[in-house]
Amino acid sequence: MSIDFALDADGIALITINRPERRNALDAEHYAAISEAWIRVRDDPEVRAAIITGAGDKAFCAGADIKSYIGRKVEPSELWLTQKGQLLNRGLEVWKPIIAAVNGQCIGGGTTLLLATDLRVAVPTATFGVAEVKRGVIAANGGTQRLAQQLPHCIAMDMLLTGDAMDAATAERWGLVNKVVPHGELMDTAYDYARRVAANAPLAVQAAKELAVRSRDMDLASGLRMEQMVSRILQQTEDVQEGRAAFAEKRKPNFRGR
Secondary structure, three states, X not given: OOEEEEEOOOOEEEEEEOOHHHOOOEOHHHXXXXXXXXXXXXXXXXXXXXXXXXXOOOEEEOOEOHHHHOOOOOOHHHHHOOOOOOXXXXXXXXXOOEEEEEOOEEEOHHHHHHHOOOEEEEOOOXXXXXXXXXXXXXXXXXXXXXXXXXXOHHHHHHHHHHOOOEEHHHHHHXXXXXXXXXXXXXXXXXXXXXXXXXXXXXXXXXXXXXXHHHXXXXXXXXXXXXXXXHHHHHOOOHHHHHHHHHHHHOOOOOOOOO
């Protein structure tokens, strides 16, 4: 079992689902481990951005391990343990930016994980799909919710109701991913995104992400008011003073997240 976690000097965390022999599918142990990884990203002040990818060159993540999940007996009481083993795509609030580096098949829970990230890079051979209806279940952990938010209605319904996969070029065309790049450029492109994000003021970056995500559930007037309040708070931070000084002195700012 392995969910690998590495943190570099730029504050970029790399999370690798390391189970290529199972197409990086997640069983209960791996779900628990990836939950711990997301909590560390959320809580560790040294982390400014994170990249999620899969081991090998075949699959990003094939979602839940079918053999260990479909048809398993679950106690009814677990339905109300909503904070147990919380995941990024299930509702864990992680305001640090997350970049997905999709190195192959991204299906089922892999796609619902993708939908909870902020920036996405894929290789030309990547495929995207939520085939749960072919197995008698639904695309849970946000699949039925985020697909309809992030794609045109008819495209989202095509994926949800047919269970058919989408290729990388189509995913790029519909905005499901930012870029499609050759295999050899995948991680360099993901790290380029991460470094550009991590170079900015951490509090401002996290505030921008939270405001954008919450805007989906707020009316415009409430969103504008919340934006105004957060902007006022940020004006009092040390990073604002550093940004102003760096601009005046024509140097790179040294933001500290304070």
